[in-house]
Amino acid sequence: MRTVLVSIVIGMGLLIVLGLVALVYGLIQKADNPDFKFFDLSKNAPGIEEAIKDVEVPLVGNKSSQPQTNVSAPAPVKAFGDMRLEIPQGYKVVETDLDSQRLVLRLINDAGINKLMVLDINTGAKLGGLSLHPAQ
Incomplete structure (x- = not known):
């Protein structure tokens, strides 16, 4: 039983060290390239970024029945x-x-x-x- 607990603690320690290494690597990459992403989810769902840009969030308390118009930049x-x-x-x-x-x-x-x-x-x-x- 004791060897199982020691193995679990060592495994968790290794996971923490690997996570910190990945975090430092990500920070270094992000500093060099602001568009860096560990996981590029746009390959899995190609149109998701365009769909998110078109989503309009209604204002709180806006009870008008007029259709919302897109506000240009x-x-x-x-x-x-x-x-x-x-x-x-x-x-x-x-x-x-x-x-x-x-x-x-x-x-x-x-x-x-x-x-x-x-x-x-x-x-x-x-x-x-x-x-x-x-x-x-």
Whole structure:
């Protein structure tokens, strides 16, 4: 009985060592080639990657009966050169927020009134604005 337990412990130790060797090998290969995969499952199911890309996940609480449309990838950002942006008189920029297509500037004046300006990153054009006034 004791030899069986010793054999099992030695076997598990060898499996741990082999697993660590495989992990180090995978990390080294991944560092050299970001597309490296130990197991390429696309050979077993040739169309699975394209099918996964077409799957749409519905938004939580979206109860509209309108059909979902595929959202295209955002256009790459193009250089638009140096631009001059007119900020309303008496306001100063206190915060900015950026996503792939828009830049949002939060402006504030001495009276405490906030304004939001939304700009298109690709063209630099002003898309719109929003004034936030304190409640009366």
